[in-house]
Amino acid sequence: MGKIMAGKISDITPGKMIKVHVDGRDILLANIGGEFYATDDTCTHSGASLSEGKLDGNIVTCGWHEAKFDCKTGKLEKFPAKIRDLTPYKVNTESDNVFIEV
Numbered sequence: 001m002g003k004i005m006a007g008k009i010s011d012i013t014p015g016k017m018i019k020v021h022v023d024g025r026d027i028l029l030a031n032i033g034g035e036f037y038a039t040d041d042t043c044t045h046s047g048a049s050l051s052e053g054k055l056d057g058n059i060v061t062c063g064w065h066e067a068k069f070d071c072k073t074g075k076l077e078k079f080p081a082k083i084r085d086l087t088p089y090k091v092n093t094e095s096d097n098v099f100i101e102v
C-alpha cells in the first residue's frame with residue numbers, strides 16, 4: 001500500500017488514457033481536462049482492457065461490448081446487464097510526476 005509513480009504528466013495529455021501496472025494491478029490512468037483519474041483497467045463484464053477503448057470526456061467505453069464507465073468515480077454508466085463498478089484510485093501529482101495510491 002502506498003503512493004506509486006505511474007507516469008509523467010507531460011506524457012498523458014488531456015483526453016488521453018493509458019494502462020499502467022501498479023502493485024500487480026492493471027490500472028487505467030486518464031487525463032480529463034488536465035485532472036488525473038485512475039480506476040481498474042479491466043472491464044467487469046468480460047475482462048477487456050478499458051484503456052484500449054474510447055475516452056469521451058470522463059466516460060470510457062469498453063472496446064469489446066461498449067459498457068460505459070465514469071473514469072472519475074468508477075461507476076457503471078451504461079450497459080444492458082448489471083455488472084460491477086470499477087475500483088477508483090486516488091491520484092496525486094508532483095512536479096511532472098503522476099502518483100497512484102494503492
Ligand code: FES
Nearest residue numbers: 043045046062065
Ligand atoms: S468486456 Fe467490456 S463490455 Fe464486455
